[in-house]
Amino acid sequence: MNDALRVVVAGGGTAGHISPMIAIADALRQVEPEIRITVVGTPDGLEARLVPEAGYELATIAKVPMPRRPSMDLLKLPFRFSAALKAAGAILDGTGAQAVLGVGGYVCTPVYLAARKRKLPIFVHEANARAGLANKVGARFATGVGAAFSTTGLRGAKVVGMPMRGFVANMDRAAQRGQAREALGFTEDAPALVVTGGSSGAASINATIAAGFEKLAGAGVQVLHITGRGKAVLDANGNPLAAPGYRQVEYVDSMNQAYAAADLMVARSGAGTVCELAVAGTPSVLVPLPIGNGEQRLNAADLVAAGGAMLVEDAFFTAEYLTETLLPLLKDAEALTAMGHAAKTQGKADAAAAMAEMIRHSLRGATPPQTTNTGS
Template identity: 80%
Template sequence: MTEPLRVVIAGGGTAGHITPMIAIADALRAADPNTQITAVGTASGLETRLVPEAGYELRTIAKVPMPRRPSLDLLKLPLRFRAAIKAAGAILDDTGAQAVLGVGGYVCTPVYLAARKRKLPVFIHEANARAGLANKVGARFAAGVGTAFNGTGLPGAKVVGMPMRGFVATMDRAAQREPARRALGLTGDAPALVVTGGSSGAASINATIAAGLPQLADAGVQVLHITGRGKVVLDAAGNPLSAPGYRQVEYVDSMDQAYAAADLMVARSGAGTVCELAVAGTPSVLVPLPIGNGEQRLNASDLVAAGGALVVDNADFTTDYLATTLLPLLRDPQALAAMGAAAKAQGRADAAQVMASMIRESLGHAGPQQTANTGS
């Protein structure tokens, strides 16, 4: 009998890193339920909740960000970084890891370097169109690199799409529409707008929706407003915002329900969101994050070019935009259907299985893979 694989997976911070990491872990377990998987993250990211909920062990190491300006923290960086590499190495040794999978984020660089020191194969998935620093470092010596988009510049990269868990990868938007609406508090046949700024929320998007709520309500649009953790939207009296047909929640655990329920979604163009919108076939208005290195606009480009989404600059997502572009679109079922079909044509649902096969085949565990996983 072949010995089960022992794989350490690394990544964290936001759901955009954690979700694809867990999806690949699910695919490894689907191929061989005896696969031993240990996740490495930090104590401050969403992984502290999401990884155990998915059924995987989480171990943590210190977060070592690069200081942006000369400071005492910059002087301490070498010692902290060496300590993080040592801690990562101890986890690799303790688990008897045979391979490392990383998806980016602060935690990954120490894990990659500890694996290299032990001559363990490193596999990388890059979610964004513009690669992050950790994955740029790791890709130099990786045994395999998968990306969600073209043009990352990572050596040896293969475009595989975005790993996503089975409840999104296999969803049937039309069949799930009505039960999803009921579950999320949306009723009847009125057009449904779902708004999300991601797990952390987006204050500017929230502000525009709050300011434009009267015109959305007057137009008969029902709104599910996913505001982000700790970002409850208040009215002038300091009470949670309310209006006919409007519901706000801080977070939705089952985003497949949100994709199914929405006639149109407004969202940031994080890599995971863009790829999940495509697989679901949900038409969208994408508002790229206005800070960073511009990766969110790049993430959106293929979906927009295909006709599956519109893109609007953060500064231009105003109540005027709601009136001139968003509301007319919500009133046009044919246009929404065409956008949904165009989005669906861009979707790739098997990235998790492709990455799992990459790891298994490299370690001599080739075998049949399920075409889609169902999550843990």
């Protein structure tokens, strides 16, 4: 008799949701090789590409965002949400799901509510320092809640850290440095700066790097600029900006290589990025997103306090900041080494295994063997 577990995992939209979602799925598969995992996302998010690439089945439902002001979309909301709830229920019934795991995002609320209606155990992982609306809903009736930070306010949350795939969670930055630098086009004879605004890109960060890259390159700094999808930085002729010492790409699939290759990284302080920088031990300058509810500043707080990162407000991340603060730091190998060691003290590499154990223990009534290898 085949007693393989059947779990539905919900989330998506950005890499910040997708990466931990896949990491937990990998960890579940490691302790339950026959497990059947179905991922629920939207048809137009990054999950449409990344989930099948990771080897998981993707089922999609329509995104139902909450309108921020009175409009026709607000009037249509009850009908759209009802359709999403029905679609989520059909997925749970069709897969014979025994449990649901949600990591946040638009699709999670209908999946949580459909699971509750069917009396299925619900598990939640919250990646941000301040919980999102969907996970606030799910946590109210969840069997287990894991969090990357202690400040979420979710009832019963256990701080487990950020679930990461094995190639990040188990990476050895020093050992991988040479190969990673070669793969990303860096030489060994000059400081390497990696700049990223996350999977969606950051227009203000891109503009600052475009304005100051010549000074960095002129000082002997190599720059890899990850601009985000559709946000290429253009020159006066409308072509992607290119120059000696500077290279831009829209996306890097193997961010573990970026963490290993960089002497310093400039990034938004999304929860996933902050936690991965800590596990890798990569020094960073963090530029919190200036809009929203301030969670990115909270995400960065512990890493900055430990000395593993510097924080600069978006409005002050200027070309002058590059030359007056960032460039001297890049030239100070001793300071960068100290930052890397400090960052490493904040890393938690076994979060995916902890979430997998939480789910399996509930369904099997037994704790799986302890492991820190969360897949590849």
